Amino acid sequence: MSTLLIIDDNLAVGTALELLFSLHDLRTLHATSPEDGLAVLAREPVDLVIQDMNFVADTTSGEEGVALFHQIRQAHPDLPVILLTAWTHLEAAVELVKAGAADYLAKPWDDRKLLATVNNLLELGESRRQLAQTRSSERQRRSTLQRDFDLRGLVYADPASEATLALACQIARADIPVLITGPNGAGKERYADILHANSPVKAGPFVALNCGALPSELIEAELFGADAGAYTGAVKSREGKFEVADGGTLFLDEIGTLPLAGQVKLLRVLETGRFQRLGGNRERSVKVRVVSATNADLPALIAGGRFREDLFYRLNGIELKVPALAARPRDILPLARHFLPAGKRLDEDAERTLLRHPWPGNVRELRNVMQRAALLAPGDVIGSAHLALPVTADTAPPVGDEPDRAAIEAALARSGGVLAQAASELGMSRQALYRRLDRLGIARS
Missing domain, CATH: 3.40.50.2300 (Response regulator)
Structure with a gap:
């Protein structure tokens, strides 16, 4: 009372x-x-x-x-x-x-x-007391994460990122394969690095291979190595990524692009820890923790016969979902400032533009935008025009007096999801905010 x-x-x-x-x-x-x-x-x-x-x-x-x-x-x-x-x-x-x-x-x-x-x-x-409690809890959790784990310099401010990071730190110490899912450019490799840095094999190597960046005929050689003469141009024996990563972590990005023949051999290594180089007949053994990542719908690939179901369950010991940048709006401005060179800063109009943009290319797109803006801005202050972002329905200024999606999401983020606090900040009643959330399809937290 x-x-x-x-x-x-x-x-x-x-x-x-x-x-x-x-x-x-x-x-x-x-x-x-x-x-x-x-x-x-x-x-x-x-x-x-x-x-x-x-x-x-x-x-x-x-x-x-x-x-x-x-x-x-x-x-x-x-x-x-x-x-x-x-x-x-x-x-x-x-x-x-x-x-x-x-x-x-x-x-x-x-x-x-x-x-x-x-x-x-x-x-x-x-609402303010709840917000203060939420922020106090956030600060305490962040302090604990920073004190107890190596976060590899990850820049974040959004609760969605904090939850993903906390799960990554929790599962890093377990000897279990991790499948990182999320859209392109969201930062999946950064989380793989964090998993390795906090794992029992952190003293070993961290080796990354983008399965989608190599021709299918070279994937097996990259993974398992090749003896001299195994293929045209193989004049001497070479180690594969599994051998290089022995005693550490192997990160397989875009695992959904791995050819079926490579999937069979990968499954065998995961099950036995043994493999043969391409063109060789001697079995080799390694101890490697495998972390994989994909932006593809692997169950759909399985249904289409393009990905092995048994390999999926072997890779997916636990799934770590990295949310799109648009789903963690409180990360946008801290990341934008992080990508700027020293001495450069954003004006308020540029910040509003960044918050309104839908970021289909995620963190990678944001980094490119900030690097370009830093070059285009003649002085130290970066304005909206220097961002050179296209105007879409999502980035257009709000109509009349109603706040737009970006303004509402930013207010909700700052209030920790407390609707009364967000409504007060936006200058509207809770009922008006409810109606606006429903029209924009924004879930009430």
Whole structure:
């Protein structure tokens, strides 16, 4: 139950307010002087203050109410204060609102308006407390991750990235294959590096192979090596990635492009730890942790006969999903600043443009945009025009007074998903925000 403190030397006013609030399940305390009110605040938790502007008989200046407000503000800067004022105190009350008072109401007050104001302020206060708790938890989790794990310099700020990172650190120490999934450019190799850096084989090599970057006839040689004469141009024996990664981690990117013949041999290595070089007949053994990644729909490839189901289950000991950049909007600006050279900065218009862009190319696209903008900007400040991003339905400015998708997602991200806080920041009611979320197809967290 929320607690309200009324500071008013008029007993009739205090009694009327106590009765009004008790009918709406609000606990009320009443102090009849500024000194008593400050004493109550010093010893009891209070959620909101309603204070009079005049406590001295035969005066109409409101100076004592102004002094009381500043004392409350100094001792309790986040405590909302509603001023009750006569018309003679109106100018002083307006100045106090500019100084941080929540609102002012003239005497005699309208019960419905007063209740609506109080409830809105209490709800906003609860949202702020939830947000503070969320951010405190985020800071604590981030501190723990940074203290206990090697994050390889990963730049992140979004809860979605934090959850992915926490899972990566949790599973890094387990001797189990990991399949990293996510769109191109989202940073799958960075997570593979983090898995290795926090694994029991971190002292060993980390070897990466992009299976989609080589012709199919060379994949097996890259994976397993080749003896001299195994194929045209093979004038001497060479080690494959498995041998190079022995005692460490082998990261196989774009695993969905691996030819079926290579899939068979890869499955055998995963099951036995043994293989033969291309063109050779001697079995070799290795101890390698395999981490693979794909942006493809492997179950669909399996259904089409292009990927072995048994290999899929062998690779997918546990799946680590890296979300698209658009699904973690709080990462956008920290990453953008990270990609800028020293001395360059973004103006507010550029930041808004970055938040509105859908980022189909994910982090890779953002890095390229920032590198290009740094070259195009003649000075230290990068504006929206230097980003050279196309204007689409998602990046266009909002129509009328309604916030666009980027503004809403950014507000939700800053509020930790607290809808009341996001609505207040956007200057709209919760009901209006609900309707806007539904129209844009944004899920309510």
